[in-house]
Each structure stands twice: as C-alpha cells, then as structure tokens.
Amino acid sequence: MLFLELFYVFFKIGLFGFGGGYAMLSMIQGEVVTAHHWLTTSQFADIVAISQSTPGPIGINSATYAGYVSVVNEGYSPLMGVVGSLVATTAVVLPSFLLVLLVLKVLKHYREHPVTKTMFLALRPAVVGLLLAAVLVLLTKENFSSPAENMWQFCISVFLAVAAFVGTFFFKIHPIRMLLLSAFAGLLLFY
Amino acid sequence: MKSNIYLQGFLTFLKIGLFTIGGGYAMIPLIEREVVDRHRWLDKEEFLDLMSLSQALPGVFAVNFSIYIGQRLRGLRGSLALAAGIVLPSFVIILLVAMFFMAFADNRVIEAVFKGVRPAVVALIAVPCVKLGKAARITPSNVWFPLLVAVAIAVAGISPVYIIIAVAVGAYIYGRYFKD
Incomplete structure (x- = not known):
C-alpha cells in the first residue's frame, strides 16, 4: 500500500533527520530515489532546486513535493497526489511533535536544576556560534x-x-x- | 482578534513560513523579531535555549520551533495551531508548483528576485548573532568560544548536532562533578 509506505518512510525521515533541511534531503534521496524508486534522479534534482527557491522550510517543501510526485508517478490522479503530499508532510512532522512535547515535559521538572542551568549557560554562546557559522x-x-x-x-x-x-x-x-x-x-x- | 492567541500564533507563523527563503536559519531573524521583540512570547534566553534544543532534536528546525512555542503558549492545541501556520504556506506553494508550473525555477523574474534576496538573507541571519550576544553572556573574555564553534562548523565541517551534544555533555559533567 503506497500511502502507508509513504507514511512510514517520511516518519522515519522526520525521526532520524538530524541537522536540518540539507541533511534531510540526502535521507529523502536515499529512501525515495535509491530504495523505493518513487522518483527519478532528475525529479529529485528538481525537488532540491524548487525547495531552495520557494519559501518555507526545506524539509517540508521536499516532503510535500516528493509525496505528490511519488504518487502521481505510480499512476494515480493528481488528487491522490495531493493526498500523498498530505501523508508525507504529516508523517515528517509527527516525530517532532512527539519529541518536542516529551522534551518540554522533562524540562518542566529539571529547568531550575543547577546542572540544567549550567548546561544552558554553556549552550547559549555555542548557539550564537552556530548562527555565525x-x-x-x-x-x-x-x-x-x-x-x-x-x-x-x-x-x-x-x-x-x-x-x-x-x-x-x-x-x-x-x-x-x-x-x-x-x-x-x-x-x-x-x- | 487580539484576544485569540491561537489565531494570532497561527497567523504569525504563517507569515514566518511565507517569508522564509532558503530554509532553517533564514527563519531565525523573523522568529526572533516576531516572537521575542514583538509578541514577547519568549525572552532572549529562552529563545537561545529553544535554538539549542531544536538543533539537538531531529526533524524540521522550523517545525520544532513552532511546536515548542505553541506548547508554551497554549499546550497541545497551541502547538498544533502554530505548526499548521508554519507548514501551510510551503504545502500550498509546493503543491501549486508540482501541479502547474514545473519550469518555475527557470523563470527570469524569479531569478532576479532571488539574486536580490539571497545576500539580504545572509545579512539578516547575522543580525540575531549580534542581538543575542548579550543574552548569551558573550564578553571579550569568552568570545573565543562562539568563534571556535563557528569555525568548527563552517571551516572544519563538523555537524552542529555534534557540537550541541558535546557542549551539553561537557557542561553536564562540569555542573555535576566539578562545580562544587
């Protein structure tokens, strides 16, 4: 079942996609082009170009695009393609919900702990370094x-x-x- | 409309999603301006903490931000509203591109617009760097640390994820065993 597989693949990408958009693009390539053959290499290159030249996070752009094109490539109608986009995008976002809500729950208990405070004091200048990078x-x-x-x-x-x-x-x-x-x-x- | 925080949060993140070009970091100056300066949903310190958390977690950076801020504002329903806001513009625009005009990337007008926007995006990311320096307690005596981080990522090519984890683990060990 294509839609279930799409959901599974993009859930996995959302769950293991550390390091932002570009890292995700390479995971998407591995899954969608190499492992499942839902897209051709040149269609993947289109995704990269389009994701970079349209607004919005690259991870979302590429999931939406890959969801649509994968389904249409398999011979479904454009309407089903929209459903494919919806499935892929929901799946890629879902792990974030689970993880961020979990982290917030844990942080609630430890936020005032001296060790947590030390960690965040050290992380803040590092984050400024990240932005500079x-x-x-x-x-x-x-x-x-x-x-x-x-x-x-x-x-x-x-x-x-x-x-x-x-x-x-x-x-x-x-x-x-x-x-x-x-x-x-x-x-x-x-x- | 001012009283409805769901709608306000949704519209704010819709705006951020619509004007973020070039992914993750390009969104930081917009979020900082809207969330910290304008609506004061987070202070500068928590904004920095949120950045390190979003970076250490998997998933789409922007989406992690919206879920965190939404949850802080109004719990699960807040995070759903803000995440919907950040995702919606991408979703609609990409679908339109996929369905109707594939040759979009070759368009000369779009190309000229992007040539103007790209240098500005880079400069806009530099702004929170300077603005957040004070909240991060960066002083002349410790400025080497963020500079070292920047060089490690930009020159040595180390993933920011590892940097965040290394700093967190180092600070944990220091805070747990060495800080009297």
Whole structure:
C-alpha cells in the first residue's frame, strides 16, 4: 500500500533527520530515489532546486513535493497526489511533535536544576556560534557572485547585504519588509 | 482578534513560513523579531535555549520551533495551531508548483528576485548573532568560544548536532562533578 509506505518512510525521515533541511534531503534521496524508486534522479534534482527557491522550510517543501510526485508517478490522479503530499508532510512532522512535547515535559521538572542551568549557560554562546557559522557558510558565489565572475552583481550583492544588516539592526526595519525591499532591488537591478 | 492567541500564533507563523527563503536559519531573524521583540512570547534566553534544543532534536528546525512555542503558549492545541501556520504556506506553494508550473525555477523574474534576496538573507541571519550576544553572556573574555564553534562548523565541517551534544555533555559533567 503506497500511502502507508509513504507514511512510514517520511516518519522515519522526520525521526532520524538530524541537522536540518540539507541533511534531510540526502535521507529523502536515499529512501525515495535509491530504495523505493518513487522518483527519478532528475525529479529529485528538481525537488532540491524548487525547495531552495520557494519559501518555507526545506524539509517540508521536499516532503510535500516528493509525496505528490511519488504518487502521481505510480499512476494515480493528481488528487491522490495531493493526498500523498498530505501523508508525507504529516508523517515528517509527527516525530517532532512527539519529541518536542516529551522534551518540554522533562524540562518542566529539571529547568531550575543547577546542572540544567549550567548546561544552558554553556549552550547559549555555542548557539550564537552556530548562527555565525550559518552566515559564514552562506558567504558563497551562489549567493553573492564573485568579482571575477560578475563584478556588477557582486558589488550590488555586498551593498544589499550591508544595507539589510544596517536597516534591520540599527533602524529596526522588520526583516520581512527588508526581504521585500531586496526582492524589489533584485528585480530592478538584475532583470 | 487580539484576544485569540491561537489565531494570532497561527497567523504569525504563517507569515514566518511565507517569508522564509532558503530554509532553517533564514527563519531565525523573523522568529526572533516576531516572537521575542514583538509578541514577547519568549525572552532572549529562552529563545537561545529553544535554538539549542531544536538543533539537538531531529526533524524540521522550523517545525520544532513552532511546536515548542505553541506548547508554551497554549499546550497541545497551541502547538498544533502554530505548526499548521508554519507548514501551510510551503504545502500550498509546493503543491501549486508540482501541479502547474514545473519550469518555475527557470523563470527570469524569479531569478532576479532571488539574486536580490539571497545576500539580504545572509545579512539578516547575522543580525540575531549580534542581538543575542548579550543574552548569551558573550564578553571579550569568552568570545573565543562562539568563534571556535563557528569555525568548527563552517571551516572544519563538523555537524552542529555534534557540537550541541558535546557542549551539553561537557557542561553536564562540569555542573555535576566539578562545580562544587
């Protein structure tokens, strides 16, 4: 039964998908392309591209897309494809519910414990390091272009990044407004 | 409408889901602004703690966030409302793309828009880095620690999951056996 299998596979991905979206993508590839042949390799490449260029978490985007395409590839109607999306997305989210609620329950008892406090005091600066790492990892040619490749795009990109930082940090512009402004700038300058 | 926290939470996370481009970390500045600065559902310290928990747990980062915050606000029903908010935009947009326009990624307009958005997303992630520094009690004497973490991940390629686990275990041992 395809839908049960879809549920099982995506539940597993949700349960063992440590390390966020990109780690999940490789699990999805292993299960959906290599093990079950629900998608072709090029359809999987589409998932990666589409998940990155549409809003929302990559894990959800890819589960929704893979759920739909897997079912349609097996010869079902697009409507059943929507059901497939729903099954895959629910399944990928379900382990999070169970785990986060469990952790919160445990934390309730231990939150004020001195050892828990020490752990969180140590983890907080580490998390700031994590965010900094995310910034460093994203300083790539794909995001900024490079002086050798396209001087114009590179300079505009650096300018937009600096402007976005100054705008949100110093002038308290809402990040969503900042994103819309940079989208508009992109459209004007790069089209 | 202000009184209905379910609806408010749902709409807030719907907005976050709709404007998060590029996955997990891109959502942090939006959540921080909405949840910490605007609605004050969490303080900065708890927001940092939530980040380390979400990172250590499997699953979709953004979804873990929404479930945690929803549960803190209104229990299970709160977490369902917020998780629905974060998932819905992705779900609808991806289905539309899958059903109607597969050639979406080649569109020149979309491409130009993304060329503008991507550098801004990177800068937006840098903002909470600076804003949360004080809540994380980072001072000139211990700034080496977050810097070391950043280098370990970005340069040495160590998974953040291992870093969180290592720091948690280290702090546990220190707190349990060495801190008088």
